[in-house]
Amino acid sequence: MDLAVIGAGPAGLTSGMYAGRFGLKAVVFDEKIAGGTVNLTPVVENYPGFESISGMELMEKMKKQAEKYCEIHEMGKIGKIKIDGGISIGTSKDDYKTKALVFASGTEKRKLNVKGEKGFLGRGVSYCATCDGPFFRNKKTVVVGGGNAAVIEALHLKNLGSDVSLIHRRNELRADKILQNQVFEKNINIIWDSVVEEIFGDKTVKGVRIKNVKNSSIKNIDVDSVFVSIGEKPNSGLAKSIGVKTDEKGYIVVDKNQRTNLQKIYAAGDVTGGLRQIVTACAEGAVAANSAYEDLL
């Protein structure tokens, strides 16, 4: 193949689509199903052309469009990459040779790393309100975090009918102002200056122990579920393993044409940090494919 793309989120799918349209034989690999973390987003309101669309529906459309121009291999984790004149990649299903490679491997959800978080996963602890929100209609729920994702999750849970509070470690949200306003308009309770110290329960979650970071006071709140939405960390381990340069936070370093420090290896989307929006991921995916096309001429 000419171009292998690791990750079938917005960046990877766009990369595959552009590569195919340039006449390159491109394959987009994903260890899960196509769509990336956008699949977990209840609603997207800032992707041009769509006033409001669910993350999953948007990604289904992107996948369908990309499939016209490239192959998409889902559920196949890339376990190893070797650079030996060409580039060899091995998935859990097969081995491949490629002339160029794009890392569009995105990010994974950051964990709280507190007692109970792991043990109650799937029994009240969740990282995805789109997936698990419907189980907690009319129940008491907390969302942890103060960024766009946390606020969108809290709004989604509120719309589903949950009694939702947001727990944030500061006294100001990081989320975009328009989203903050929606939280205030919907009267979502915000527990400011607080961090979760423990998630407790019996068979399922029954509550969280929180600490006020300003006065160190501790209190327990009874809840049925905890949605953790405290940001992400880049999936750049595989890239690092072959010598791709990353910054101090682990994001892949690229130039303005999405080239990494290694020849014919590119990166695009959230794994490169920056604004981390669907629209920028798509743009970077297109630029990466164009750079690969130029370098393979």
Ligand code: NAP
């Ligand atoms: P984010 O913007 O990095 O926000 C993470 C939030 O979690 C911050 O409020 C942070 O607090 C808090 N936090 C981090 N570590 C914590 C910890 N250990 N304990 C408690 N709180 C912690 O992450 P995100 O909301 O997941 O968004 C990721 C990226 O995707 C962003 O670039 C975002 O703009 C983008 N995104 C955009 C949209 C949209 O535009 N519609 C939707 C979703 C995501 P501090 O504020 O104190 O740092």
